[in-house]
Amino acid sequence: MKLNILLLVAIFILSCSKTDQKNYTIKEVNGIKTFKNGTKPSQKLNIKPKKIFTINGDNADSLQVLKMPMKVSIDSNNNIYILDVMQSNIKKYDSNGNFIKVISKHGMGPGELTYPNGMVLVKDTIYVTNQPQKKIVKFDREGNYLGDIFIPNGTPQMVQKVGNNRFIGYVSLMNSEEQKLNFNLSILDKKFKVVKELTQKAIKFGDTNINLLDLIYPYTVSDKEIFISSNSNDKYVINVYDFNGKPTYNIEKRYKKLTISEEELNNFNKAMKKAGESNPNSKIKYKKAINDLFVDNQGRLWVRVSVDRSKNNNQNCIIDIFKDGAFLNRVVFDNITGSDFFDPLNLTYIYDNRIYLFNTEDGNLSVYEY
Template identity: 30%
Template sequence: MKKVIFVFLAAMLLFSCTGKSENFTVTEVNGVNLYSNTDVPNDPEAKLELRKLFTISSESGADSTAELRYPYLIVEDKSQNIFVLDVMASNVKKYDPEGKFIKAIGREGQGPGEFYQPSIMYINNDTLNVYSNGSTVISKFDVDGNFFHGKKVDRIQPQWEKYSPSGKSLAALVFIPNLGENRDISNLNYSMLDLNTLTVKSTFLQNSMNQEEVMSGKIHFIDYYAPLAVDDEHFYLSDNSDYQYRILAYDHAGNKKSEIKKSYQKIRYEKNEIEIYREDMSKVMRKEDILKIDNFKKAIYAMYTDKYGRLLVIPSIDRHKDKDGVYLDIFKDGKFLNRVKYDLMDKSTIGLLWLIRSSVIFSGSRLYYLDREKNVIDVYDY
């Protein structure tokens, strides 16, 4: 009897171990780690617990420079002071760690300490840097807002800037227009940028598209804009597929280090989702009647990294099965830890890339939610 019990327990232990390993497997091919995950969480206790601290908004009766017109980028300094690049106001608004407005830095213009179409902001070695696309000048300030140097650089047109939570690394989708014999081709290069020179350090993927086809709606934007994220060791890029959930991870020099995969089934757009997308895109397209949209959603909608060294992924959701849910998939070292609810994101935008009415930025120790329709910023600890 004891022998039977022992064999039974051994079999159960083997089954348990086998089942656990099947949820997450690692193989190595030519020096690249391949991480495979199922839908089963490996750490059901993993979470992103948001605690709202305060809201930043335009202050009634305050200095007009405090008015938020179009907050675009946010960075924290090491003292948790908050810097907001307002591209419509052509200034940087500085707030203390509790969200109290301190001052506006810079103003519109092309003189020393002025901004002309500002598009990039970052802090490097206790220096606030603001790049103006119109003048191709990096204006440098100390963190108190005192201007001390302007540096002329080659023009660069980044989009979808992503900073590591520490602020030490910057990735972007670099737009290069007017290429080809007829100057009608644009490149979109997924790149790491050097914070000292604001030049491209490495490029991971290059997409080319015809500008006329884009503006006429003949091609689907989502096919050219893959979600990306960065930390101080890796550049993460979705493979932008509608049939598999796959993330490519590179070091900052451009060497592929790993692939992260998770179980996934194709998800078809609902009719009302397509209608919403067409209505929104028709505001910027010339021929909305032929606006192209695929039948299936991309597996991955957005990606972020947080202060705990985790990769956070917003997956597309099948609205036939789940009408209202928005979720985050939490990964650590390639392993799927858990799927958690994520109430910050508007459910109507998931899977519809261009409905960008808000933005989430992980900077320093906190998460910043930018509502660009209301021009307010909610600040969270996590």
């Protein structure tokens, strides 16, 4: 009888260890932990996004035409807001993709926009970064104009919310004395003033060999943390901060440096040319280890990672998933197109249990549930 009980306990322990195996070590330096992950998964994951609808910008109704959709956000009722750069307005849709209304229009007057470069929703207030006018324009979710926040040095780019009273985005600042343009990922207060710089990069005046990928550190924000890629081509590292910009821990994963193929480099340069890059002829040799970061509805970190490409996975979107610093598993989405570089014409966003995928060139937004 005693032997049977011991066998049952042993079987239970083994079964638990198979479903959730520890696959990392922790190293602590100056109070900051680093989770060092291997490539072996610790959990089985079954994530299969299913397309539920597409918002097609090539519409007979002129109000619904999308000429250059750039950013998508959702409100507390899951209504969808699409920022259209070329039309200088916002299209609002319900959660099923049905068109509701147009917010704002092109112009210089109160509540009007001039080729805006970003949008974020915080507590159902819409903040639109309007670089040509050097201001943030605010609306409620019905489209009523709420006022402006003027930013003399220019608006931040790629803005996300940090909690309910802060933001994060790339801030450009001219340094005439050193003949360079600083481009720093920074935490901003509710007036969009810099609280803390988290990454620092600079462009020298007259430099024609700028690689956009060296400037943009992939990042994302959860309900309690900020995740920033180290933006390396030979190291897989993510630095994690609290909302005050204090480092809390790091995530590492084993990674092999990958050469970018000629076809991939051509695709990257084509994307940069379509996005308006003045010198789209980068001579990149290696891929960035990490191309994008997201947080899902379970608080898990999604990492769009570079891989060796072949005919079998040439177009697949490949994601590593982490929870609390630990690598859970790698998932492959064969119904979602992915590439191993930042593509400003095919941006991806994740809100709640949905994936929003832009095709800016075709002017549409595909929505998936997972």
